[in-house]
Amino acid sequence: MASIISRNVNKLRFLNSRLAQCRSPMPSPPIPDRTLPLLQPALPLGIGIQSFAMYQRCLFSTSTATVNPENQGDANSGEGEKSGESNKSSDGGRAVRGGPISWLSFLLLVATGAGVLFYYDREKKQHIEEINNASKAVKQGPSAGKAAIGGPFNLINHDGKKVTDRDFLGKWTLIYFGFTHCPDICPDELQKLATAVDKIKEKAGIEIVPVFISVDPERDTVEQVREYVKEFHPKLIGLTGTSDEVRSVARAYRVYYMKTAEEDSDYLVDHSIVMYLMSPNMQFVKFFGKNNDVDALADGIVKEIKQYKKQ
Known part of the structure; x- marks a missing residue:
């Protein structure tokens, strides 16, 4: 018991x-x-x-x-899978944080670029309009828009007399720079100049003094220039001088000239092919290039003279 x-x-x-x-x-x-x-x-x-x-x-x-550890692990894995699925679904709807570009930043970039382009275009138009208004407000005067061409000179004419720029005051002058040994261009341009001077005299009654200035002082002596100018027009004045005097007047009129191929004493001179219209006070008015024919040259000179007289 x-x-x-x-x-x-x-x-x-x-x-x-x-x-x-x-x-x-x-x-x-x-x-x-x-x-x-x-x-x-x-x-x-x-x-x-x-x-x-x-x-x-x-x-x-x-x-x-009590929860079984194995079941708890399965549950946690199930929750992890669910959370992963939810993260995947949420990732499909929006950009992952920390990515390089999101939709919001892209839209902001596009908006900023459009704003910059609009601002630049507006400023450009405003600047152009201001320039146009300023140009319209400027009153045209005798010296407005005139290039710094021309100036005093001392040369010798085809008669051997000293000539300065003051000898041409009170006259309309048309000046051409060349040389007497020029094979074709200078003769063509001087012939055009002489014909235009006669047309201006005939149609407008304006007398123009034609002037030829040599850029080859080594060969263009007074006698050489005299024989050369009388072939084109009886009123054509030929001028020459020393190398320094020719260089000075060429610099004043912005004329380019340079010797080219030289063989013994025969050579050519490369130079500007321009005619300068000078007013009665020896001020530069306008230049005419090689592209003007006789009619264009004559009409252009008459137009410039009429406009000059209105000022």
Whole structure:
């Protein structure tokens, strides 16, 4: 009898220890239902029934509240997959933060570029309009738009007399620079000049003094120039001088000239092909190039003289 009581006491102690474990925060693995039949025969009827019922409820509550680590890992992996899917779905709708370009930054860039182009175009139009207004506001005067061409000179005419720029004051003068050994260009231009002078005299009644200035002082002596100018027009005045004097007048009228291929004493002189119209006070009015024929030259000179007289 005593041995039976001691066994029952040991069993109750075991049950109490299990109940204590149920009350502790540490989870315990669930006990399958098949263990209950094994425990029930070991307990006498009417002894510890309430304790066993409490123990059974504790086991059931613990088993439902405790999460299996493997199941928890699966759950976490499932949640990770769901969160990954949600991230993928959200990534499809908007740019990933930290990417190189987003739609918002692209739109801002386009808007900024359009604004810059609009501002530049407006400023350009405004600047052009200001220039046009300023040019219209400027009053044309005798010296407006005139190039710094012309100036004093000292040369010798084809009669061997000293001539300066002051000898031509009070007359309209048309000056051409060339040389007497010129094979074709100078004769053509001087013939055009002489014909235009006669046409101006005939149509407009304006007398123009034609002048030829040599840029080859080494060969164009007074006698050479005299024989040359009388072939084109009786009123054509030929001028020559020393190398320094010719260089000075060419510089004043912005005339280019230079010797080219030289073979013994025969050479050519490359020079500007321009006619200069000078006013009665020996001020530059306009130049006429090689592209003007006789009619264009005559009409251009008459037009410039009429406009000059209106000022």
